[in-house]
Amino acid sequence: xxxxxxxxxxxxxxxxxxxxxxxxxxxxxxxxxxxxxxxxxxxxxxxxxxxxxxxxxxxxxxxxxxxxxxxxxxxxxxxxxxxxxxxxxxxxxxxxxxxxxxxxxxxxxxxxxxxxxxxxxxxxxxxxxxxxxxxxxxxxxxxxxxxxxxxxxxxxxxxxxxxxxxxxxxxxxxxxxxxxxxxxxxxxxxxxxxxxxxxxxxxxxxxxxxxxxxxxxxxxxxxxxxx
Amino acid sequence: xxxxxxxxxxxxxxxxxxxxxxxxxxxxxxxxxxxxxxxxxxxxxxxxxxxxxxxxxxxxxxxxxxxxxxxxxxxxxxxxxxxxxxxxxxxxxxxxxxxxxxxxxxxxxxxxxxxxxxxxxxxxxxxxxxxxxxxxxxxxxxxxxxxxxxxxxxxxxxxxxxxxxxxxxxxxxxxxxxxxxxxxxxxxxxxxxxxxxxxxxxxxxxxxxxxxxxxxxxxxxxxxxxxxxxxxxxxxxxxxxxxxxxxxxxxxxxxxxxxxxxxxxxxxxxxxxxxxxxxxxxxxxxxxxxxxxxxxxxxxxxxxxxxxxxxxxxxxxxxxxxxxxxxxxxxxxxxxxxxxxxxxxxxxxxxxxxxxxxxxxxxxxxxxxxxxxxxxxxxxxxxxxxxxxxx
Numbered sequence: 247x248x249x250x251x252x253x254x255x256x257x258x259x260x261x262x263x264x265x266x267x268x269x270x271x272x273x274x275x276x277x278x279x280x281x282x283x284x285x286x287x288x289x290x291x292x293x294x295x296x297x298x299x300x301x302x303x304x305x306x307x308x309x310x311x312x313x314x315x316x317x318x319x320x321x322x323x324x325x326x327x328x329x330x331x332x333x334x335x336x337x338x339x340x341x342x343x344x345x346x347x348x349x350x351x352x353x354x355x356x357x358x359x360x361x362x363x364x365x366x367x368x369x370x371x372x373x374x375x376x377x378x379x380x381x382x383x384x385x386x387x388x389x390x391x392x393x394x395x396x397x398x399x400x401x402x403x404x405x406x407x408x409x410x411x412x413x414x415x416x417x418x419x420x421x422x423x424x425x426x427x428x429x430x431x432x433x434x435x436x437x438x439x440x441x442x443x444x445x446x447x448x449x450x451x452x453x454x455x456x457x458x459x460x461x462x463x464x465x466x467x468x469x470x471x472x473x
Numbered sequence: 474x475x476x477x478x479x480x481x482x483x484x485x486x487x488x489x490x491x492x493x494x495x496x497x498x499x500x501x502x503x504x505x506x507x508x509x510x511x512x513x514x515x516x517x518x519x520x521x522x523x524x525x526x527x528x529x530x531x532x533x534x535x536x537x538x539x540x541x542x543x544x545x546x547x548x549x550x551x552x553x554x555x556x557x558x559x560x561x562x563x564x565x566x567x568x569x570x571x572x573x574x575x576x577x578x579x580x581x582x583x584x585x586x587x588x589x590x591x592x593x594x595x596x597x598x599x600x601x602x603x604x605x606x607x608x609x610x611x612x613x614x615x616x617x618x619x620x621x622x623x624x625x626x627x628x629x630x631x632x633x634x635x636x637x638x639x640x641x642x643x644x645x646x647x648x649x650x651x652x653x654x655x656x657x658x659x660x661x662x663x664x665x666x667x668x669x670x671x672x673x674x675x676x677x678x679x680x681x682x683x684x685x686x687x688x689x690x691x692x693x694x695x696x697x698x699x700x701x702x703x704x705x706x707x708x709x710x711x712x713x714x715x716x717x718x719x720x721x722x723x724x725x726x727x728x729x730x731x732x733x734x735x736x737x738x739x740x741x742x743x744x745x746x747x748x749x750x751x752x753x754x755x756x757x758x759x760x761x762x763x764x765x766x767x768x769x770x771x772x773x774x775x776x777x778x779x780x781x782x783x784x785x786x787x788x789x790x791x792x793x794x795x796x797x798x799x800x801x802x803x804x805x806x807x808x809x810x811x812x813x814x815x816x817x818x819x820x821x822x823x824x825x826x827x828x829x830x831x832x833x834x835x836x837x838x839x840x841x842x843x844x845x846x847x848x849x850x851x852x853x854x855x856x857x858x859x860x861x862x863x864x
Contacts, residue, residue, distance in 0.1 A: 255670060255673070299489070370634060
């Protein structure tokens with residue numbers, strides 16, 4: 247874990263990224279690069295955007311959960327890391343899409359982050375979970391339903407804000423089940439724009455105060471508005 | 474009688490978006506310089522007129538506190554103090570409605586942290602986050618220095634999330650109004666949540682002795698001059714501390730700290746020593762519940778002072794003790810004057826001749842008269858009666 251509450255006692259806005267790394271992410275995009283390569287480039291853009299935002303840099307912390315991969319599991323790729331220490335890394339795609347496991351692992355990480363922040367006496371805003379997928383979940387129906395229930399319950403109890411992002415080919419019906427927000431569809435693999443938006447949005451959320459309606463930047467730069 | 478200073482520094486999060494500093498602080502003295510009032514306010518991040526709200530509330534509430542001080546000259550403290558504070562807040566909320574030109578004053582969201590200190594202590598008033606430390610620096614014969622090792626804390630009130638605090642401008646403000654008596658305090662440090670970060674030890678669970686030393690005593694490391702009789706020096710010291718590049722990482726928020734300190738301590742300024750307190754402020758507790766979190770220097774957590782009723786009881790207890798002392802003194806006075814009056818009356822009586830020394834003499838025992846032959850004893854009477862009966 248790369249968090250430093252001693253030298254940086256600023257309040258935090260934790261955000262866990264649940265990333266689909268199933269084999270379908272190896273599909274080529276019109277740019278000639280694969281989806282997973284575009285996603286990796288998106289993480290680089292996220293790192294750059296965070297570094298350019300002095301507020302987000304000291305207040306945002308990130309974790310990454312991979313879904314699929316060669317072990318066909320949901321795994322913690324990057325444990326909680328302060329934005330100041332975040333460094334983008336390359337992603338590899340393989341296997342199926344056990345998204346239910348990824349959602350549950352994401353929720354567990356959020357609880358863990360809260361406990362650590364409380365124990366360190368560092369205040370925090372409501373954590374975010376951004377789920378990005380390009381396919382249909384491969385979990386059993388009961389596992390899926392269980393995960394959906396947990397996500398909806400966590401959202402209703404204000405424990406987390408969930409954002410569901412569908413990449414071309416995603417099962418949008420399934421993607422709409424685990425969040426009160428309708429899923430947004432990524433246009434033309436604009437992962438870079440998506441992650442720049444994420445950085446700006448986390449920055450806005452980290453500055454928000456009681457009673458505020460956080461106004462997030464427009465999603466137009468990356469969202470497929472035609473859908 | 475009091476020295477004071479305050480400074481508000483623009484946070485980097487506001488600087489980066491060209492937003493103004495949304496904190497405000499006001500300090501003022503009563504006409505007789507006996508009381509000092511300090512109010513700091515933190516305007517809500519994205520409230521449209523946050524800086525106006527913070528400025529208006531800090532200025533107006535401070536005026537009201539000075540009014541309260543004038544009333545305390547003529548009326549002994551009691552439950553009415555709580556009522557007066559509630560009335561002041563209502564008046565200020567009305568003023569904000571005037572500024573907003575509508576009933577909804579959410580555009581002026583601001584917290585409230587205030588202190589009124591007089592010769593024998595005072596009171597802290599708190600809605601939302603921010604912090605107050607207040608206590609009495611006492612002279613320690615052993616070390617020949619004044620020590621600060623004893624203080625009370627009025628801690629921030631947040632919900633679970635940092636962006637969930639409470640404002641004077643919300644309809645639920647009364648539920649979050651905390652009034653804390655500060656008996657016998659001769660210094661106080663107030664801060665908004667950004668400024669509070671400078672008052673905690675690095676790591677965040679203890680008040681920072683270093684910060685207190687920098688704010689209240691001579692800063693030997695930097696060689697800074699101790700505050701003089703002018704307030705500007707103390708404000709300058711705060712400015713230097715809050716804008717120090719080394720501390721910018723502590724918070725991206727606006728930061729305000731206000732310090733008030735009694736002249737008597739200030740005179741011994743160079744000799745004040747901050748003794749590491751025995752208390753621990755568990756900041757992780759601050760986000761867990763909404764109950765006011767006031768921790769005594771002994772580490773005990775006294776009953777929450779959140780409700781005016783409980784505060785009223787505490788106040789009444791403090792002032793009942795004072796009144797009892799007063800009653801004891803009156804008892805001795807009455808006795809003294811009673812004795813004095815009695816002595817005067819006796820002296821006057823002798824002088825006027827109503828009494829004289831002869832009267833004080835024990836009357837001489839009267840000599841028994843010679844036995845009268847006609848005096849009949851019981852037996853003789855009985856004999857006489859028999860004789861008459863027989864005759």
